[in-house]
Amino acid sequence: MRTYLRLLWTFFRVSLLGELAYRASFWLQVAESLIDLGTALAFVGVVFSYTRALNGWSADELLTLIGVYFLIGGAINMIIMPGMNRLIEQVRQGTLDYVLTKPEDAQLLASIQQIDIWKLLDILLGLALLAGATLWRGSVPGPLQLLAFALTLLAGTVIIYSFVLFLATLSFWYVRMENILVIFESMYEAGRWPVNIYPGWLRAILTFVVPVAFAVTVPAEALTARLTWLVLAGTLLLAALALLASRLFWRFAIRYYSGASS
Amino acid sequence: MRYLIAVYRQQLKTAIAEQLQYRAALVIWLIEVALGPAVSISVWSTVARNEGGEVNGYNPSGFAAYFIATMLVNYATQTWVFWEFSRRVREGEFSPLLLRPLHPIHADIAQHLAYKILMLPVIGLVTLLLWLAFHAGFTPSPASLATFLPALLLAFALRFTLEWTLALLAFWLTQVNVINQLYVVVVLFLSGQLLPLSFLPAPLQAATAWLPFQWMVAFPAQLLSTGLSAQSVVAGFLAQLLWLLIGLGLLSFTWRRGLKRYTAVGG
Numbered sequence: 001m002r003t004y005l006r007l008l009w010t011f012f013r014v015s016l017l018g019e020l021a022y023r024a025s026f027w028l029q030v031a032e033s034l035i036d037l038g039t040a041l042a043f044v045g046v047v048f049s050y051t052r053a054l055n056g057w058s059a060d061e062l063l064t065l066i067g068v069y070f071l072i073g074g075a076i077n078m079i080i081m082p083g084m085n086r087l088i089e090q091v092r093q094g095t096l097d098y099v100l101t102k103p104e105d106a107q108l109l110a111s112i113q114q115i116d117i118w119k120l121l122d123i124l125l126g127l128a129l130l131a132g133a134t135l136w137r138g139s140v141p142g143p144l145q146l147l148a149f150a151l152t153l154l155a156g157t158v159i160i161y162s163f164v165l166f167l168a169t170l171s172f173w174y175v176r177m178e179n180i181l182v183i184f185e186s187m188y189e190a191g192r193w194p195v196n197i198y199p200g201w202l203r204a205i206l207t208f209v210v211p212v213a214f215a216v217t218v219p220a221e222a223l224t225a226r227l228t229w230l231v232l233a234g235t236l237l238l239a240a241l242a243l244l245a246s247r248l249f250w251r252f253a254i255r256y257y258s259g260a261s262s
Numbered sequence: 263m264r265y266l267i268a269v270y271r272q273q274l275k276t277a278i279a280e281q282l283q284y285r286a287a288l289v290i291w292l293i294e295v296a297l298g299p300a301v302s303i304s305v306w307s308t309v310a311r312n313e314g315g316e317v318n319g320y321n322p323s324g325f326a327a328y329f330i331a332t333m334l335v336n337y338a339t340q341t342w343v344f345w346e347f348s349r350r351v352r353e354g355e356f357s358p359l360l361l362r363p364l365h366p367i368h369a370d371i372a373q374h375l376a377y378k379i380l381m382l383p384v385i386g387l388v389t390l391l392l393w394l395a396f397h398a399g400f401t402p403s404p405a406s407l408a409t410f411l412p413a414l415l416l417a418f419a420l421r422f423t424l425e426w427t428l429a430l431l432a433f434w435l436t437q438v439n440v441i442n443q444l445y446v447v448v449v450l451f452l453s454g455q456l457l458p459l460s461f462l463p464a465p466l467q468a469a470t471a472w473l474p475f476q477w478m479v480a481f482p483a484q485l486l487s488t489g490l491s492a493q494s495v496v497a498g499f500l501a502q503l504l505w506l507l508i509g510l511g512l513l514s515f516t517w518r519r520g521l522k523r524y525t526a527v528g529g
Contacts, residue, residue: 028439035440035443035447038447039450043456046461047306049463050309050317050461051312055308182290183293186297187297189297189301190301197308198300201395202300202304
């Protein structure tokens with residue numbers, strides 16, 4: 001575990017140094033993230049000028065949800081997506097061979113090999129939103145709620161990671177998988193709203209086909225005290241199963257891999 | 263004129279052949295296009311149901327019709343010249359285009375038309391699916407339906423002219439992404455894509471009256487989803503024509519200034 005964290009830190013430092021060469025792009029990235037956030041808030045503002053609660057979610061609770069959306073989205077786009085996109089590229093070009101010959105676990109290396117540090121901004125914005133929503137509500141969540149939040153946040157990230165890893169692993173057989181990741185990104189945008197506002201078929205897709213519901217709605221439910229024990233247990237179980245399944249699939253795929261360069 | 267038609271035919275053929283290489287991209291595009299309206303319809307239908315079935319004169323099936331109509335209009339009018347232009351200028355791709363004996367805008371128009379023709383089956387399928395899934399209720403009168411197509415054509419001409427002009431900013435600025443993103447957000451709110459214009463706060467509604475954006479999306483979309491009175495139809499057409507003239511003036515002015523300014527980067 002210590003080695004893994006050290007590796008992550010090393011990759012992080014390398015990309016930080018790489019990006020620090022372009023200081024002007026810092027402000028551009030800040031502007032982009034702020035415009036994103038402003039758009040989301042303005043839309044929510046208009047919606048709540050016509051209603052007091054959206055299927056039981058009040059304005060401050062929805063703000064919490066958007067906070068989680070930015071937090072998880074930032075984490076996905078900072079580490080998971082860049083790494084997976086690069087993995088697909090490596091499979092196509094045959095450079096995955098070099099990753100496989102390294103002495104660390106290949107799945108881990110592939111997962112953290114590329115970090116887009118600017119997405120840290122989204123994570124910070126998400127945290128700020130969560131703090132703001134809590135202040136607005138005026139009641140701090142209890143320790144049990146915070147624990148449930150942390151657990152579901154972790155489980156949600158694990159589920160998304162396993163899902164994206166599964167898709168990226170398919171590139172061992174099908175070469176053009178980067179397009180599939182684009183679909184995932186646009187589906188993730190639907191997570192800006194609690195999944196219970198969607199009609200049944202769309203809710204089912206967002207829960208079981210593209211697991212956006214577990215990543216955003218469930219942690220937000222934990223923080224706003226509407227999570228049942230059953231959902232909590234189910235989410236944790238699903239996360240464990242998803243991680244195991246994607247790991248097994250990765251191992252299977254690696255055995256299948258013959259290297260395009262040789 | 264005959265010469266121009268021949269040019270367009272060739273450009274269309276090339277662009278369609280180019281696009282046909284990416285058939286998988288069509289499916290992805292289908293999901294992306296369908297998702298935006300599906301989310302908007304869900305959100306506003308929920309608001310309507312929470313408020314007793316109706317807000318501002320829209321019930322869930324009214325919202326469905328409105329957002330499906332905006333999706334169609336947006337598909338027909340949207341352009342991607344921004345992203346093209348900044349790349350063209352940065353990478354020096356502009357120089358060969360300028361050497362051709364014809365204004366480069368024609369190639370761009372042809373390319374956009376080709377893409378839209380090619381996507382027609384996809385957008386038709388998305389429309390049908392959304393219509394059935396959300397029980398959309400379209401209620402236009404035959405007269406307003408008849409004016410939809412000309413309004414749509416003018417909307418495309420207007421939007422293309424304005425966005426092509428704005429894209430010319432790439433001659434002066436090398437980093438235009440933030441400007442583009444801001445423009446996209448402004449259009450999202452003020453053109454009626456994100457919500458019907460009558461839902462905007464009063465000051466923003468006042469602003470839309472003085473800006474060209476609602477004539478690019480909301481006007482044709484309303485003709486299709488609910489229909490408009492004869493008076494508003496006439497006013498809408500006049501506004502579209504007026505803005506189109508202003509746009510064309512701006513375009514030729516900016517184009518001439520930009521060309522003087524242009525020194526190929528990397529070429």
